[in-house]
Amino acid sequence: MLGLLVTLLALPFAVLSLVLAIGALVSFAITLRVNATYPPAGPFVAVTGGRLATIQDGPADGPPIVLLHGASANASDPMEGIGRRLAARGFHVIAFDRPGFGWSDRIAGAEAAAPAVQARLIAEALANMGIGPAIVFGHSWAGSLALALALDHRERVSALVLAAPVAMPMPDRVADLPWYWRLVVQPPVAWLLSRTIGPPLAQQFLPEAARRVFTPQPENPDYPKAARATLVLRPGTLLANVQDLLGLTKALAAQAPSYGEIRIPTLVIAGEADPIVRSAEQAVPLARTIADARLVLLPGIGHMLQYVASDRVTEEIATLSDELAHAATAAPAGH
Template sequence: MAALLITILALPFAILGLVLALGAVASLVIALRAGAENPPAGPFVEVAGGRLATIQAGPADGPPVILLHGASANASDPMEGFGRRLAEKGFRVIAFDRPGFGWSDRIAGSEAAAPSVQARIIAEGLEKLGVGPAIVFGHSWAGALALALALDHPARVSSLVLAAPVAMPMPAQMLVLPWYWRLALQPPIAWLLSRTIGPPLAQSYLPETAKRVFQPQFEVPRYAEAVRAALVLRPGTLLANVQDLVGLPAALAAQSPRYGDLCVPTLVISGAADPIVRSETQAVPLAKAIPGARLVLLPGIGHMLHFVAAERLTDEIARFAGERREAAPLVRD
C-alpha cells in the first residue's frame, strides 16, 4: 500500500520531468535550426565582454543612422522595414542586434536588461566603428534605449527618432501580474523554462504574435522570414527578452525624470491606431517632456509603422535630417 501511495505521489513529478526533458530536446532542435537558417547578416563589432552583431547598408561616407530594434526582434526588423530605403537615399545605416538578441552576446548578463547598460555597450560599439554623432532611431522598447544613449552618451547622438516608443512610466495596474507569471519570471525558473518548454511554446505562438503586432494593418508577406524572427526562439534570447521586458518599468521610472534635460533634436513618431504602445500614454506625453521635440501621429497606423508606413517614415527622417543640417551653424576659418 505504501509503495502504491508513493508511486501515485511521484507520478506528477515523473510526468513533469518527462515534459521538461522532451521540451529540452525540442528546444535544442529549434535553436540549432534557427541559427543554421539565419546566420549572421553583417560584421561583428568587438566590445568589452563580447561582440555586437550589425547589419550595415549605404555609403560609408553618408550621414550615419543607427537603428535599434524593439522587443523580440533583431537588427533585421528595422533594416528590412525601412533601413534599406534610407540607404538608397544616401544614409549610412547601421542596425545593431541589441545585447542578447540576434547574434549579439548578452554582454553584462542580466544587468543588460537596463536600457542604460545597453546604451553603454552600443556607445562603445559606435566608438569602435568610429561613428557619431549619428541620428539614432529606436522602435518600441528601444525608444527607451535611444533616450538612454542620448542622456548618457550625448557625443554619439546628433538627433533622435523615436518610433512607437516605450519611454514613459507605466500605470501601476499594468505592473500587477498573476501569481503564476510572477513565479515563472523568477530567475531560476525563467532560466529553466527558456531551455525546456519555452522555445516550443514560443514557436507555436510566433505566427499569431506577428499578426497581432501589425494590427490594424495586415502582416506584410513573408515578414517572419525577412526579419529572421526565429532567432528569438533560442533559449538565451528568450531569457534576454523576458529580462528586458520585466526590467523596463523600473528603468523608465528612474530615467523619465531626466527627459527635460535633453538638448538633442527629437522626432517622436507613432501610429495613432497602435494597440500595442498607445500614443496617448507614450508618444504624446514623451514629446511634451522633451524640449523642442516634434510629434508626428500617423492616422490609422499601428505599431509596425516602419513596415506599413515605411515610405512616410523614411521621408520624415530624411526631412528631419535636412532640417538639422540647415540649422547647423556655419564654421568659419
C-alpha cells in the first residue's frame, strides 16, 4: 500500500486526475452495494444536529447496557459478539453506531473525533430514550468514549466495562510518518482520497485487517457478515475513522488526568496476547488509575475478546450487574 501511494503521488497531474475520477466511480458503486446489503438494522434516535443509529435487543424493562464499538466498526460488532447473549439473559441491550459510523450522522464533523463530543451526543440520545444510568461497555477506541461518558455525564452511567480499552496517553507518532503519509492525513487530502481511491483500496485490505485484529486467534469466518464490516468502506465512514484515530492522542492527553475522579464500579478486561492494544500499556495502568477498578486479564486472548472470549465477557458483565442490583437493594432508604 505504501508503494502504491508513492506511485500515485508521482503520476503526472492528468493521469492522477483520471485515476481519482475512476476511483470516485468505483467508490460510488461500493457505497451503493454496501448500503443495499446492510440497511439500518434498528431505530434511530434524534439528537441535536442529526440522529444516531442503534441496534437494540432484550426486554425493554431489563437492566440497560450500552455497547460502544471501536475503530473501523459499527454497532453490529459488539451486538453480535456479546449483545445477543446479554439480551438472552434479560438485559436491555442498546448498541450505538458511533457518530459517522454505520448509519449515524457525523454530527459536528471533524470535531466529533473527540471522545467528549461523541459522549455528549450519546448522553443526549440516552436522555431522549429515557435510559440511564446504564452499564456502559466500550471496546478498544470506545474505551476512551465510555470513560468520557462517565466523566462528563455521570447520571447516564451506573458502571463501566472497558474491553481492550485505549485510554492512557500515548506518543503522537504522526511526525514520525513518511512524508507521503503526512500528506495523506492532511484534512483536504484525506477528504479527497476518502471519496476517490480510499474505498477500493480499503476493500482490498479489509480481509487482512480482519485477520490481524483476531490474532492470535483465527478469524471468525462469520465475522465480516455478522459485523457488517464493509460499512466502513463508505467515504464518510472512512474519513470519520481517520479523524478519530488521528485525534485520539490529543484527546487522551486531555481526559486521562481526570480518571482518578471516577467513583463507579469499573471492570477493565483485556487479552494478555492482544497485539493491537497491548494490555501492559493500556488496561493494566488504567485499572491502577481508577479507584477500586477490577482488572481481568485473559491468557492467550487477543483484541477481539467480545468474540473469542464472549462467554467469559458476558459472565463478567452479568456478575457486575448482579453486584449493582445487590448494592441498590442494600442501600439505606433515601440513598
